[in-house]
Amino acid sequence: MKVKILLLTVVFLVSSCSLAGASTLSNWGPTGISEIPTAEVLSLGVGIGPNIGFYGEGSLVRIPVTLGLGIGMEIGVTGISLPSSSEISPVFHLKLNVMEEKALLPGLSIGGILDVNNVIGGNTIYLVLSKGIGNLKGHIGMGSGIYEGIFGALEFKLTDNMDLIGFYKSEKVGIALNISILSFLNATVTYHEGPILQLGLSVSL
Numbered sequence: 001m002k003v004k005i006l007l008l009t010v011v012f013l014v015s016s017c018s019l020a021g022a023s024t025l026s027n028w029g030p031t032g033i034s035e036i037p038t039a040e041v042l043s044l045g046v047g048i049g050p051n052i053g054f055y056g057e058g059s060l061v062r063i064p065v066t067l068g069l070g071i072g073m074e075i076g077v078t079g080i081s082l083p084s085s086s087e088i089s090p091v092f093h094l095k096l097n098v099m100e101e102k103a104l105l106p107g108l109s110i111g112g113i114l115d116v117n118n119v120i121g122g123n124t125i126y127l128v129l130s131k132g133i134g135n136l137k138g139h140i141g142m143g144s145g146i147y148e149g150i151f152g153a154l155e156f157k158l159t160d161n162m163d164l165i166g167f168y169k170s171e172k173v174g175i176a177l178n179i180s181i182l183s184f185l186n187a188t189v190t191y192h193e194g195p196i197l198q199l200g201l202s203v204s205l
Contacts, residue, residue: 026038
């Protein structure tokens with residue numbers, strides 16, 4: 001009996017996720033696409049997006065977990081494992097949606113990343129605008145730290161479940177392919193200074 005109740009609960013939660021839709025996390029934690037954040041903020045719910053990047057002879061493992069507070073704000077922590085260390089170092093992040101995207105206006109968000117152990121080169125603050133028109137959606141922002149200078153991206157929806165993304169970050173151009181496997185599960189393959197593989201799970205309540 002308990003097993004049946006547990007199975008029904010799981011089915012209900014999965015169904016709820018399907019109805020609510022999902023958000024994707026950037027490789028660094030905040031909602032976004034691949035290597036950059038967007039103006040989107042996770043609604044009431046939680047997202048996790050473990051990823052691994054291969055750079056030369058080394059690799060970088062990141063495990064971002066983000067909590068959407070349902071008030072236009074998200075907070076989270078990303079555990080980062082460097083090739084030179086067996087320990088996982090925490091990096092904290094927060095994003096606030098200042099203005100929601102409208103028919104004629106872009107969405108606007110500000111955010112920050114607190115790098116307490118100087119794992120990624122120091123703290124980061126950023127501002128980003130996002131606007132969609134038809135099958136295209138553009139993002140442009142500026143910041144410091146890992147988002148130093150100008151960054152941006154252009155998303156093109158190939159199918160209902162697949163997006164092709166070109167982006168610019170750290171004075172380098174990158175490309176990514178995002179695939180929605182289920183309504184709450186997605187996978188992203190990125191090339192930016194090396195290949196990056198990410199699996200994302202997002203549950204909105």
